[in-house]
Amino acid sequence: MRDFPAITADRVRELADQWDAVREGRSKDEADRLVRDCAERLTAEPTGELAYLWTLGLLMTAEHTGWLTGDGVEGVALVALDAADSALRDHACGHQRHPYEDDLDERHDHLARLLPLLRNGSSEAEDEQWHDAATKEQWLCPRNIAGYARVAIDIIDPGTVADVPPRLPLIDVRKAAHLRSILWDYPHVDPAYELFEHAAALRAHPDGDSRAGLVVILHAACWYAVSGRIRGKWVLDEMIGALEAVLPALGDEPCAHRDGEHPETGDDPAALATVGVHLLSPGGRGVYERRGGIEGWHTPLAGWLCPAFLAGLARETLDQLLAGRDKLFGSRDTAHLDAEYLLADGRIDIDTLTTTYRQSWVTEHDELVQNAALWAARRYAAGAGDEGERAALLLLACWAVDGVVVDLPTSVLGVLEEIFVTIDLAPLHEPCPHPGEHPWQGLERIAGRGYGVAGNPDALIGAHLNHFCAPGDFEAPDEPFAPDAWSCPRHLAERVRDALDALYEVKENDANGANGANDA
Helix, strand or coil, rough: CCCCCCCCHHHHHHHHHHHHHHCCCHHHHHHHHHHHHHHHHHHHHCCCHHHHHHHHHHHHHHHHHHCCCCCCCHHHHHHHHHHHHHHHHCCCCCCCCCHHHHHHHHHHHHHHHHHHCCCCCCCCCCCCCCCCCCCCCHHHHHHHHHHHHHHHHHHHHCCCCCCCCCCCCCHHHHHHHHHHHHCCCCCCCCHHHHHHHHHHHHHHCCCCCCHHHHHHHHHHHHHHHHCCCCCCCHHHHHHHHHHHHHHHHHCCCCCCCCCCCCCCCCCCHHHHHHHHHHHCCCHHCCCCCCCCCCCCCCHHHHHHCCCCHHHHHHHHHHHHHHHHHHHHCCCCCCHHHHHHEEECCCCCCCCHHHHHHHHHHHCCCCCHHHHHHHHHHHHCCCCCCCCHHHHHHHHHHHHHHHHHHHHCCCCHHHHHHHHCCCCHHHHHHCCCCCCCHHHHHHHHHHCCCCHHHHEEEEEEHHHHHHHHCCCCCCCCCCCCCCHHHHCCCCHHHHHHHHHHHHHHHHHHHHHHHHHHHCCH
16 A cells, blocks of 8 residues: 655645645646545545545545546546545434535635644634634534535536535536627637537437426527527527427426416526526536526526426527528518619619618628628629619629628628629739729728728728719719729729638638538
8 A cells, every 4th residue: 555644734735725726727737646646545544534635635626527637537536535425424423514515616715725724723713714604523524524525526427426415517517608608799619519519409309308408598599699690500500400309399288387487588698598507407406496596587496497488488489590590591682772772863872872881880780781782782783783883883792791701691691602703803814994003902001091091991981982983972082083993894803802702711611610510
C-alpha cells in the first residue's frame, strides 16, 4: 500500500485552495492529479480520520471529474466515493439533520473556507470564522460524509444514487447556459447546432422522459429560429418535424386542470428555456419542486407536465415555425410593392427606395430591404425601364447584398442569385467607354474620408443614386458621376460579380452547416 505523508493544518488550507481552483476552472493542469490523490487516499482509508477531507475534496472537484477528466480518473473517484459511502452511511448518530441534505449550491462557494476550520480545535462559539448554520460535529459526522460522497457521485454520474438532494445534471447546467447565451443574442455556441440537437432529441423520443422540457425549450427558442439569425432551413425542418412527431403522443384530450393551473410562458425566453432544461431530467424536476419553482415560475410541476398544456404549446410553436419557414425560405410575393415604389407616370420612385434602405438598416428592419431588393431585381429581370432606370434597379439589388448578405434568407438569396447569374459578366474584361472611376468605387473613396466629410455612407449612396436616376428631381451632390459611368457595363458587371461572390460564400457556409448536422 502506498505511504502517504502526514497532513498538517497548513496543508489542509493549501489543499482546500487547490480544490477550489479546480472547482472554478482555474487549475486544469493539476486537476486530474489532485482528484487521483484524493481518490487513492480515500480508497486506502474510507473510515480513516481524514476520510472527511478526501471526500469533501472529491466533492469540490466533482464537476471537473464529471466533465473534463482524463482517462480513468472518473472511475477511481467513483470507486473511492462508493467505498466511503458504504463504510460510513450506517454509522449511528443522534443528529436530526446533516449539511449534505441542504442544497449544495448554498455552500459550494464556502467549502474552501470551511474545510480548514473543521478540525482547528475551536468550538463554533470560539471560532470567529465559523458562520455555517450546522455544527462542526454535524459536518464531521460519518453519515454526513457518506451523504456528501453520494452527492459527489450524483454530480459525476447523475441518477445513480439515492438519498441525496436533487440536482440539475452538469450537462444540463451547460445546456441552460448555452440556451441563455443564444436567447440573450450573445451566443457562445453555434445556435443552429444547439437548437437542432434539442429538436432531434424530441423527434427521436416524442414520448420520452424529457418530452416536456424539450417542448418548452423549442417554444422558448422559436422566436430566434424564425428571426433569420439561423440561416439553415434544416434547423427549422428539424424543429417542425419534432413538434409534428410529439403532437400525436400528447393527444388531444382535455385535462382536469382549472384556469390558472397551467403555466404562462411569460416574456423572457431565456428564463423559460432554463425552466425547460430543468424539466428534462428527474434531477432538474426535483430541483424545481424542492425550490417551489425557478426563474420566477411557481406553477406546480404537474402543470408543466400536463399533456394538454404541452399539446397547446407544441401547436402554437409549430404554427410559428411553419409561418417563419415559409417567410424565410418560401417564395415572397412583391407585386404589391408596385404601389409603393412606382410613381404615377410609371417611373421608379428612387427616393422611396433609397430611403427604405437607409431607414431600415438604422432600425434593423432588414425584411424591408430584402423585399425592396427582390422587387428591384424582379423588375430588372422583367426588362422594365430605360437604360438608366435598369442600371439603378440592378445597383439597388446589389446594394442589399452589400448590407445584409449574412442575414439574407433563402427566399431572397435564391431569387437574387437566379437573376444575377443571367447577367453577362463579359464586360469585366472590356475597356470602359467613359473616363474616370466607376461610381461605386468612387463612393467608397468619398465615404472613406470619414463621416465628418461625407456624412452617413448610406445617405451618400442614396443622394447619388437619386440624382442619377432622376436628375430633374434631385440636386446634384458633391462630386457627381456621369450617367454613362453609372450605366457602364463594366461597372454593373463588377457589382454583380461581387454580389454573386458574397451569395456563393453564404450558400457554402449554409451547406457546410447542414452537412455537419447530418453527420451528427
